[in-house]
Amino acid sequence: MTNPLATIGRVFLNALAEIGRLSRFAGIAIVHIVRPPIYWRLALQQMWLIGYNSLPVVGLTALFTGAALAQQIFVGGSRFNAESVVPGVVVIAIVRELGPVLGGLMVAGRVSSAMAAELGTMRVTEQIDALTTLSTDPINYLVVPRLIAAVLTLPLLVLVANIIGVLGGFLIGTERLGLNAGTYLTVTADFLEKADIVSSMVKAAVFGFIIALMGSYHGYNSRGGAQGVGKATTNAVVSAFIMILLANLIITVIVFGDQV
Amino acid sequence: MTEDKNTNPMIEMDNVHKSFGPKQVLKGFDLSIAKGKSLVIIGGSGTGKSVALKCILGILKPDTGLIRVDGTEVTSLSSRQRKPILAKIGMLFQGAALFDSIPVWQNVAFGLIQGKGMNKKDAHEIAIEKLRRVGLTPDVGDLSPSELSGGMQKRVGLARAIASEPEIIFFDEPTTGLDPIMADVINDLIVECVRDLGATTLSITHDMASARKIADRIAMLYQGKIIWEGDKAEIDTSGNDYVDQFIHGRAQGPIEMQLLKP
Numbered sequence: 001m002t003n004p005l006a007t008i009g010r011v012f013l014n015a016l017a018e019i020g021r022l023s024r025f026a027g028i029a030i031v032h033i034v035r036p037p038i039y040w041r042l043a044l045q046q047m048w049l050i051g052y053n054s055l056p057v058v059g060l061t062a063l064f065t066g067a068a069l070a071q072q073i074f075v076g077g078s079r080f081n082a083e084s085v086v087p088g089v090v091v092i093a094i095v096r097e098l099g100p101v102l103g104g105l106m107v108a109g110r111v112s113s114a115m116a117a118e119l120g121t122m123r124v125t126e127q128i129d130a131l132t133t134l135s136t137d138p139i140n141y142l143v144v145p146r147l148i149a150a151v152l153t154l155p156l157l158v159l160v161a162n163i164i165g166v167l168g169g170f171l172i173g174t175e176r177l178g179l180n181a182g183t184y185l186t187v188t189a190d191f192l193e194k195a196d197i198v199s200s201m202v203k204a205a206v207f208g209f210i211i212a213l214m215g216s217y218h219g220y221n222s223r224g225g226a227q228g229v230g231k232a233t234t235n236a237v238v239s240a241f242i243m244i245l246l247a248n249l250i251i252t253v254i255v256f257g258d259q260v
Numbered sequence: 261m262t263e264d265k266n267t268n269p270m271i272e273m274d275n276v277h278k279s280f281g282p283k284q285v286l287k288g289f290d291l292s293i294a295k296g297k298s299l300v301i302i303g304g305s306g307t308g309k310s311v312a313l314k315c316i317l318g319i320l321k322p323d324t325g326l327i328r329v330d331g332t333e334v335t336s337l338s339s340r341q342r343k344p345i346l347a348k349i350g351m352l353f354q355g356a357a358l359f360d361s362i363p364v365w366q367n368v369a370f371g372l373i374q375g376k377g378m379n380k381k382d383a384h385e386i387a388i389e390k391l392r393r394v395g396l397t398p399d400v401g402d403l404s405p406s407e408l409s410g411g412m413q414k415r416v417g418l419a420r421a422i423a424s425e426p427e428i429i430f431f432d433e434p435t436t437g438l439d440p441i442m443a444d445v446i447n448d449l450i451v452e453c454v455r456d457l458g459a460t461t462l463s464i465t466h467d468m469a470s471a472r473k474i475a476d477r478i479a480m481l482y483q484g485k486i487i488w489e490g491d492k493a494e495i496d497t498s499g500n501d502y503v504d505q506f507i508h509g510r511a512q513g514p515i516e517m518q519l520l521k522p
Contacts, residue, residue: 126357129319133351133430134420135343135375 025217029147032139039145046149050111050208051157057110058103062161065098066090066168074177086177087184088191090169095196096256099162101248104207107157108240112215115146116236119219120229128220143220146212154208155201162200199255206251207244214240268331270295270428270460271316276325278311285311286322287484293477298454298461300471302506303481304515309464312481313430316462317349318342329428347375350426350459352450354433356417358405364416365391365401371424390419394449411442415449422453429454431463435470447473468507471495480506482515 073089119142122128131138166188173179214236222232269292278286285308293299303309314320316327318334327334329345337345350371358367366373368390369383378386388398394415405413414434421429434450435443447470454461454474465471471478472492479489480503488500495507505513 122359125355126353127359129314129317130351130353130357130359132317132319133346133349134371135346136370137339141374 021221022213022217025220026213028139029143029213029216032137032144033147035140037140038148039141042141042145043148046145047153049114050107050149051153054107054110054157055160057106058157058161059164061102061106062094062099062165063168065102066094066165066170067172068168069093069098069165070169070172070177074173083177083179084183084187086173086179087169087187090173091166091188091192092196094165094169095162095192095200097248097252099165100158100200100203100207101244103158103161104154104204104211104244104248105241107154108207108211108214108244109237111150112211112218112236112240113233115212115215116219116222116233117229119216120222120232123220123222124225124229138220143212143216146216147209150208150212151205152208154211155204158200158204162197195255199251202255203248203251206247210243210247211240214243268295269293269328270297270330271462272326272328273312273316274326274328276312276315276322276327278308278315278320278322285484286315286325289325289481289484290486291479293460293462295460296458298463298474298476299479300463300465300475300477301479301481301486302466302468302471303464304466304506307481308484309481310432313351313432313462313464316430317346317351347424348427349430350421350424350428351430352414352417352421352432352434354436356405356410356413358413358416358420360405363401364403364405364408367405367416368401368419368423370420376424386423387419390423391416393422393453394419395445410437411439411446414438414442414446418446418449418453422457425457427457427459429457429459429461431461431465431474433465433467434463434474435465435467440469443467443470444473450474466506468509 070086070090073086074083077083077085077089119128122142128138128142131141170181170184170188173184174181218232218236218239219229222228271291271293273289273291276286276289277284278289289308289312291299291301291312301309301312311320315322316329316334318337318339322335325335330348332345334342334345358364359370362370365384365387368387369378369380372378372383372386373380384401388401391398391401396412396415396419400408400412400416405416408416418434431450434446438446450461451474461474463471463474472495475492477489477491478495479486480500481487482502488498488503490498495503498504501514505515
């Protein structure tokens with residue numbers, strides 16, 4: 001039996017080392033963003049892959065979540081004769097939290113894994129080394145376009161998710177719960193503030209950075225053949241999920257923490 | 261071992277050490293290749309042949325020691341300062357390492373378009389010419405690398421390595437995974453292309469037939485050091501037990517296979 005304290009210590013040290021490596025990778029990537037060349041064509045290609053191809057899954061997630069949310073708030077609110085809070089609570093919950101978080105998680109599941117698998121395969125087949133021998137910096141060529149694309153695309157995706165989420169609530173509210181359509185829209189517009197939208201977009205951009213960073217980091221540093229690529233893919237998704245949820249909490253506390 | 265030292269060597273490695281954690285891979289690695297010469301490093305799997313190549317390219321950073329390429333010390337260069345050095349080097353990878361997201365001709369032209377900023381039309385012409393040079397027809401250029409056989413991928417890899425007409429070419433196990441006839445075809449192509457370019461080459465292999473064909477000089481790597489170096493013709497009369505065991509492929513001898521070591 002190994003000493004349990006030694007095990008805890010080892011796990012802790014490994015975690016610290018991993019955080020160090022990740023921070024270093026992120027630092028290098030950010031330095032390369034401001035250092036040409038930037039491969040805009042590749043960034044556009046990634047925006048298409050990340051943004052357009054994620055629209056169906058993000059839209060459906062938002063639609064169902066907004067609808068379920070409206071139903072639950074209606075049921076809960078009716079205990080206090082407060083069914084009229086449905087539009088306000090739906091729009092706040094969707095725009096501030098559920099739109100960016102669920103959108104971010106769905107895109108992380110699709111995109112971080114795909115990036116890790118692609119870059120991981122390129123690593124183990126020496127394609128990344130080949131880039132170096134062809135006078136092309138692999139960080140510039142592979143990582144920077146993905147980071148730029150994800151940071152620019154996620155806010156747009158989340159904007160769409162927010163609108164569809166509110167629409168989901170609207171559909172349930174008016175079609176099933178008997179709320180007045182005009183009133184629903186007016187209340188929604190009244191409740192929504194600029195800070196809500198801004199924080200939603202900031203969150204989305206941060207989540208986009210996390211998604212591309214985790215996909216790139218785990219793929220770029222994968223080792224050991226097919227199994228290594230599989231591990232990189234899993235690690236990319238899991239770490240992106242956890243970091244998105246943590247970042248969400250931090251941003252929420254910073255933006256809304258001192259509101260009463 | 262002291263001949264033709266009056267000209268500056270194209271590649272020079274001086275007492276290079278490299279470890280991965282507790283595992284020492286290179287332990288005082290010395291090497292010198294004169295301009296226009298072909299050196300082949302032979303040695304068993306896992307002796308550090310690829311690590312030495314990657315140190316020269318700057319993909320790995322040696323722990324200690326000096327590496328000079330065409331007179332420039334490269335171990336302390338930043339990735340940006342290294343660019344002009346890398347522009348002199350082409351490399352054929354073991355598994356060809358073609359980019360599977362782009363067609364064959366763009367692979368061949370990659371260094372010209374991305375590295376040197378050449379326009380696509382000129383680069384396409386050069387790519388087709390280089391494909392022809394390695395015995396492939398122009399229509400192969402439009403295929404995806406995954407549609408090619410192993411031998412064809414190696415040819416494309418060679419075309420990509422010579423596309424920018426480098427002064428130095430590295431060959432990482434150029435014949436691994438090919439049948440003996442295709443291996444010989446690739447060896448012939450390598451010899452021809454290198455002669456055309458007048459390039460300095462460094463190859464690593466454990467295929468003796470390949471080594472005999474493409475080398476001017478042969479060096480044997482064992483346990484992180486060069487233990488023998490000489491002209492190709494001297495390899496059979498080296499008088500070195502390690503070299504003899506390796507070139508004859510005997511299981512018995514001074515080299516012990518460390519099967520149980522991780």
